Amino acid sequence: MQLHSSPILCIYPFDGDRSFTTKRIPLTDDGKYHVTVGRDCTSTTTPTAQNGFFESKVLSRKHAEIWSEHGTIFIKDTKSLNGTYVNGVRLSLEQEESAPHELKNGDVLELGYDVCGDDGQTVLHHKIKGRVSYEFE
Secondary structure, eight states: OOOOSOEEEEEEEGGGOOSSOOEEEEOOSBSOOOEEEEEOOSGGGOOOTTSSEEOOTTSOTTOEEEEEETTEEEEEEBSOSSOEEETTEESSSTTOBOOOEEEOTTOEEEESOOEEOTTSSSEEEOOEEEEEEEEEO
16 A cells, blocks of 8 residues: 555535534644544634634544544544544444544544534534545645
8 A cells, every 4th residue: 555645634514514614634644643633722722724623612622533544544532522423423432432433535524413402403502514535745
């Protein structure tokens, strides 16, 4: 398998969702550098287009990790409360670390779930939902 030097993980907001802007997260391909995915809580975790932080109350501070190894991009849930989902399947039970899961082009990634008000319909806090793609430079 060909090794790639600069993988970039792209996460596009799903179906016009405006809760975040498109992410283009640079990775290394050695499996050693893991990107933390989580919620914005300090000045060092301010969301940008190039990091894994989001303005979302349904994400844990350290919700998940993403990394690349030999041309394959992986994600794992790191004991989050509200879960990490790929194509609608939760990766682990609540507050349990998941096994690494391969992310493929076109996968739907969901971080957390929508929190609704007392009426059961009004969404108070939105999950992060995006379509995954990646490229190698």
